[in-house]
Amino acid sequence: MTMNHNSNTPALEVREISKYFGSVIALSGVSMRLLPGEVMCLLGDNGAGKSTLIKTLSGVHKPDEGEYLVDGRPVSFDSPREALDHGIATVYQDLAMIPLMSVTRNFFLGSEPTAGRSIFKRFNVQRAREIVREELSKMGIDIRDPDQPVGTLSGGERQSVAIARAVYFGAKVLILDEPTSALGVKQAGVVLRYIAQARARGIAVIFITHNPHHAYPIGDKFTILKRGRTLGTFTKRELPREKMIHLMSGGDELERLEHELRGFHDQQADILADAIHEEEELY
Amino acid sequence: MSGQAIDKGKGDERLLRESFLKRWLRRPELGAVGGAVLVWIFFAVVAGNRGFLSLRGAANYLEVASELGILAVAVALLMIGGEFDLSVGSMIGATGMITAILSVHYGWNIWAAILVSLFFALIVGAINGILVIRTKLPSFIITLGSLFVIRGATIGLTRLITGRTQIGGVKGALGYDSASALFTSGVQIVDPASQRGLSADFPISIFWWLLIAAVATYVLLRTRPGNWIFGIGGDEDAARNVGVPVDRMKIILFMLTAAAAWLVATTQVLATGGADTLRGEQREFYAIIAVVIGGTLLTGGYGSAIGAVFGALIVGMVQQGIVFTGIDSDWFMVFLGAMLIVAVLVNNYIRKHAAEAK
Incomplete structure (x- = not known):
């Protein structure tokens, strides 16, 4: 810094x-x-x-x-x-x-704020909570409770x-x-x-x-x-957006594949279309 | 008498604000606290008129609980850190024997003998930790190995040096009185409910137990190393990546469990005046049971020292309570095993609900 x-x-x-x-x-x-x-x-x-x-x-x-x-x-x-x-x-x-x-404990793991000196040095949990709440609200996230386990948060x-x-x-x-x-x-x-x-x-x-x-x-x-x-x-x-999407979604290879699949039976095609769709999401 | 105290506690609980209650629900020791109350009520009803409710009864199970509890608190820290130590039982036998041999067979001042056995415990604990880190083998395997090595070496060396497997006469050793004051003195309280004026002897190990639990709780919840212990147990690599000294912390935790075994051994040697190579057998399992009943996750990253205190209290109450009921104490193990399983199920249930409570 x-x-x-x-x-x-x-x-x-x-x-x-x-x-x-x-x-x-x-x-x-x-x-x-x-x-x-x-x-x-x-x-x-x-x-x-x-x-x-x-x-x-x-x-x-x-x-x-x-x-x-x-x-x-x-x-x-x-x-x-x-x-x-x-x-x-x-x-x-x-x-x-x-x-x-908890959110707070995760946030500060390895860099915990402290108070006090030598053997009385302690993890300043109160301050850690305040910082977490403040930092998250700065970024527009309202944490219900900084003490809740991270496992209870959404992705x-x-x-x-x-x-x-x-x-x-x-x-x-x-x-x-x-x-x-x-x-x-x-x-x-x-x-x-x-x-x-x-x-x-x-x-x-x-x-x-x-x-x-x-x-x-x-x-x-x-x-x-x-x-x-x-x-x-x-x-x-x-x-341009279209070109990027084209590049990202596998480009020419996928187009060729789509072409190939067009000849299939309806029902099969549906299944395969789903598969392609999934593949697209993966790529 | 103490029955009223329990009722009062229940009344208070209902008055607590919901957010506070929710916060409490999230604590790992909740199940063990409830369990301890239930076990106490059970024996109060079944064996209340046979002495379980007397002051002597309390001193009785608290003494048993304290010796296990000292061990359990240290084991809890280690298990929250994601590791096991199965060698604590043999460590009790070994350190007790070292103290006894040095003070009786070689005539050392007992303080010197006690310090040497502490040193031995710390070294072996460190070796356990270093082996776990270096070999990357599960600590279950490493300490299962050291469990046998330590026990075997204790029996072998003791017989080699003294020709026996038991040593008495520690009470005659140099410096015994001062050492005894620190490790085995007690507080005698005259039981007001007793017509014959019987007194109950509360040993100092209860004080050590609660002191160690208080310090451990403070360390876990309010210091940086405490946060690291949770982090290491939760995800070792994640902890290492944010700069937590994982290896150093693990070695320290193994040294702590060994030191706890040493404290228990010292208390026993001074109280009984002798050592036995087989002392402390199966204590590792009792300690793990107490810790798990106390809500600590077997896989690490979650748990509490207070939980271990209540876990040890439960084990102590059951072990001594059965004696008061007049049931053959052989059944103790059945109780203990069944309770372990029930406790884990209940703790899982609570934890799931606490995690879902948003």
């Missing part, structure tokens, strides 16, 4: 990074840059290398080749904690929230709490791994609004999603991955 927020210095930049697992090339020469207050949507098929890229950015993997810069300075992370200390916070799909623990609320936690602890770059994929329309809206809030605070966001209807309204830039390479980064102007 001490570094100056020059809006021309990318909050996060990777240059030509590659990652190999044995003989498998998971990432090959991927480059991208992200300015503070920008939302970049990371798009790509399953196996395109999205997970590897996220894990490399968040300090789980080390890139085998290429440069990784945060605030214009080269970095090399040995653990997710180190990345976190540099302001790179990742909110995973499975959340890393503990369902049986959208959980995601929002996880994001609020990252923002509160000084994240400069927020990596969100499919935060809306398991959510209904309303819940997804809550999370998207939250991403907009984070952007307004000058936080750079990398948003991974399979849903073009979630990606398009919020994204400033779109980076498309395919087989471990980038097909490029496009601004919203360069990439």
Whole structure:
């Protein structure tokens, strides 16, 4: 947080990074840059290398080749904690929230506010509650009771709490791994609004999603991955909605498949159409 | 007498505001508190006129409960942290024997012997923890192994050194009086209900039990390490990712359970004046039963030290209560096993409802 927020210095930049697992090339020469207050949507098929890229950015993997810069300075992370200390916070799909623990206890796990000194130092639960309530209401979420177990929150609320936690602890770059994929329309809206809030605070966001209807309204830039390479980064102007949807939903391959299926018997076609529909949602 | 106290408690409960009640419903120890009341009422009715309700009766079951409770509170912390320690029973035998051999066979001052056995307990606890972390094996397996290793080594070494498996004469050891004051003294209270002026002896272990439970509760609910224990038990990787020192905390928790076993052993050795290589057998199971009855999840991440206190109280009341009823005490185990299962079912039910209450 001490570094100056020059809006021309990318909050996060990777240059030509590659990652190999044995003989498998998971990432090959991927480059991208992200300015503070920008939302970049990371798009790509399953196996395109999205997970590897996220894990490399968040300090789980080390890139085998290429440069990784945060605030214009080269970095090399040995653990997710180190990345976190540099302001790179990742909110995973499975959340890393503990369902049986209260919202407050989850929020501050590992960074509990304290009061008192030496052996009388205690976890200031009262203050923690106040902060949680305040932080969440700032983002437009009204938690009924900060002491309720996280397991009792809805999916959208959980995601929002996880994001609020990252923002509160000084994240400069927020990596969100499919935060809306398991959510209904309303819940997804809550999370998207939250991403907009984070952007307004000058936080750079990398948003991974399979849903073009979630990606398009919020994204400033779109980076498309395919087989471990980038097909490029496009601004919203360069990439009309239809083209993006086309790219995201499997593009030509799916069109060919649809063509092929048109000849089938009605009933079978119905079943298969459902299957395609499901597949589309997956992609 | 104490029957009125219970009735009063019930009256208060009905007066509580709903939000407060809901908050209380969320506490893990609710089932155990209710269970303790039920068990007490049961024995008050069945064996009330045979001494269960007397002050001596209370001292009787509280003493049993306190020795188990000291163990159970430490085991509760460990289990909330997601690990087991099956070696506490043999640790009681081993540390008791170390104290007895050093003070009687080698003529040490008993304080030195007690400190050495504490040191031994802490080392073995740390080894348990380090093994669990390094091997990534379930602590159930690691400590099942150390359960046998410690017990076997205790019997083997004791026989090798002294030629026996039991050692007496601790009461004659140097420094016994001062050590006894700290670990085995008691408070005698004359029972006002007794015509013959009988007095009840409340041992100091009850005080240790409640003190340890109070400290453990404070640590769990109001300190950073307490929050970490919940986090580690709930999701170890998630806790590690946010910077919780998972390994260090686990090792400390294993050292704590071993130290609790040492305290129980020390109390026993000083109270009885001797040690037996077999002492503490099956205590690990009793402790786990008390903890689970107290509402702690077997899988970690949820539970309470207060629950363990009430769990131990229930076990103590049942164990001694059966004696008062005149039923053969062989049936104690049947009661205990059945109660464990019922308690877990009830606790699950409560937890589900507490989680759903929005």
